[in-house]
Structures are given as C-alpha cells and as structure tokens.
Amino acid sequence: MSSVKKTYILKLYVAGNTPNSIRALKTLNNILEEEFQGVYALKVIDVLKNPQLAEEDKILATPTLAKILPPPVRKIIGDLSDRERVLIGLDLLYDDLREDEIYG
Numbered sequence: 001m002s003s004v005k006k007t008y009i010l011k012l013y014v015a016g017n018t019p020n021s022i023r024a025l026k027t028l029n030n031i032l033e034e035e036f037q038g039v040y041a042l043k044v045i046d047v048l049k050n051p052q053l054a055e056e057d058k059i060l061a062t063p064t065l066a067k068i069l070p071p072p073v074r075k076i077i078g079d080l081s082d083r084e085r086v087l088i089g090l091d092l093l094y095d096d097l098r099e100d101e102i103y104g
C-alpha cells in the first residue's frame with residue numbers, strides 16, 4: 001500500500017457572514033486541522049461577491065462544501081455540524097474504515 005496521502009482541494013461557498021456561514025467555516029477548519037493536517041487547500045467563496053462562481057459550479061444553497069479533488073466531486077450542503085457526515089462526504093471516514101478492515 002502506498003503511504004502517499006491524498007491532497008484534498010475544497011471549496012466552501014458561503015453567503016456573507018451569516019451565522020450558518022460562520023459556523024460552517026469554523027467547523028470545517030476544525031475538521032481540516034484535526035483530520036487532514038496540511039494535505040488540503042481550501043478556497044472560501046462568498047456567493048454574494050462572486051455570484052458567477054456559484055452559478056458556474058451549480059451551487060443552489062449555502063453554505064455548500066465542494067470536494068473537487070480527489071475525484072469524485074462531492075457536495076455537502078449545510079452548516080457542516082454533522083462531523084461524521086462531512087468525513088463520509090469527503091471520503092475520509094470511508095478510507096479509514098476500509099484500512100481498518102484490511103489491517104484490523
């Protein structure tokens with residue numbers, strides 16, 4: 001098995017400084033620091049300032065987290081307060097479960 005870690009490219013779409021947007025960013029930062037430890041790039045996009053980016057990426061609600069890399073592209077809508085759902089959506093929890101099954 002390769003010990004090379006995946007690099008995650010993420011976009012968080014928010015609509016200004018609403019409580020849900022702030023909560024989503026704070027929660028995501030905590031998850032990234034604890035689980036991804038430097039193997040990620042995060043771009044925060046305010047759809048009020050850049051509506052064309054939201055339209056191009058077909059973002060219908062905010063906050064939305066989009067995992068661009070590694071494939072497949074995944075989107076998680078909401079304030080990201082369900083940590084397990086976020087990890088599954090980012091394929092991190094699934095990979096950990098698989099490795100535990102293989103090596104456990």
